[in-house]
Amino acid sequence: MPALRRIGHKGADLIVPGNTPASFDAALAHDVDMIEFDVLEHEGRLVLAHDFEHTDGAPTLEEGLAHLASSAFDGVELDVDLKLPGYEERALAALREHGLVERTLVSTLWMRSLVKLRALEPKLRLGWSVPRLRSDPTQSWLTKVPAYAGAAWLRTKLPRSAAAHIAAGRCDALMCHWRLVTPRLVRAIGEAGGELYVWTVDDGPRIGKLEQLGVTGVITNDPRLFGPRPQSTQVAAE
Numbered sequence: 001m002p003a004l005r006r007i008g009h010k011g012a013d014l015i016v017p018g019n020t021p022a023s024f025d026a027a028l029a030h031d032v033d034m035i036e037f038d039v040l041e042h043e044g045r046l047v048l049a050h051d052f053e054h055t056d057g058a059p060t061l062e063e064g065l066a067h068l069a070s071s072a073f074d075g076v077e078l079d080v081d082l083k084l085p086g087y088e089e090r091a092l093a094a095l096r097e098h099g100l101v102e103r104t105l106v107s108t109l110w111m112r113s114l115v116k117l118r119a120l121e122p123k124l125r126l127g128w129s130v131p132r133l134r135s136d137p138t139q140s141w142l143t144k145v146p147a148y149a150g151a152a153w154l155r156t157k158l159p160r161s162a163a164a165h166i167a168a169g170r171c172d173a174l175m176c177h178w179r180l181v182t183p184r185l186v187r188a189i190g191e192a193g194g195e196l197y198v199w200t201v202d203d204g205p206r207i208g209k210l211e212q213l214g215v216t217g218v219i220t221n222d223p224r225l226f227g228p229r230p231q232s233t234q235v236a237a238e
Helices: 021-029 061-068 088-097 111-120 144-167 183-191 204-213 231-237
Strands: 005-009 034-042 045-047 077-082 104-108 125-130 173-177 195-199 217-220
Touching: 005 021, 005 195, 021 034, 021 061, 034 061, 045 061, 045 088, 061 088, 077 088, 088 104, 088 111, 104 111, 104 173, 111 125, 125 144, 125 195, 144 173, 144 183, 173 183, 183 195, 204 217
Parallel strands: 005 034, 005 217, 034 077, 077 104, 104 125, 125 173, 173 195, 195 217
Antiparallel strands: 034 045
C-alpha cells in the first residue's frame, strides 16, 4: 500500500494562521507532501482566503505562488482550492506563469469549474470536493439530526457517482469530508483509477484509521499529527 500523503490545510493553520506564506513555511517544516490553500476573487484580485471575511489584507494568489515556486518547496505538491466558479482561467494562467501546473491539483466543489479546467488544460490534475457545506451542521442541535441522515444517504450514493466522474475524465480525485469515507468508497475510487483525499482531520487516531482504510491522503490543520515517517519510507527517500 502506498504511503499516506500528508497534506497541510491552508498550510498549517493550527500552527500559523493559514493561507499565508508563513503557514506554508510551517507546513514545510513539518514534512508535508502537499499544501492546500484557498483562492477567492475579491475586488478584482485573486487572493488566498477561505471566505470573504478574511479577504482584507490577504496575500494575492501571485504572492502565494511565487513563494511556493521557490526552491525550498521543490517536491511539495499543491492543492489549489477554488472556492467559487468564475476565475478558473486566471488561476490557471497564474499556475502556468510560475511553472506549477505539473505539481498542482486544483480542487473545487463545483463540477462546472472542473469541466472548464479540463478543457483548458488536460494535464492539470483535478479534484471534486464533497459535500458542499459552508459550516459543520453537526455542531447545532437544530441541524444535527438531518445532517447525520443526509450523510448516511450520501455515503450510499457517493461511491458510484464519484467513480463515474473519474471514469468519465471529469476529475482525477475525490476530496471528501471524513464523515463520508467508507471502505466501499475507497474501493470504488481505487477501481476507477482515482485518488481519495480526506478533509479536514485534526485527530491523530482518526488519521491512523483513514490510513488503514487505504485513502490516498489526509488534509489536516496540524501536520504535527502525522508524526515521524516510518523508517523504511525515510530510507527509500534517501
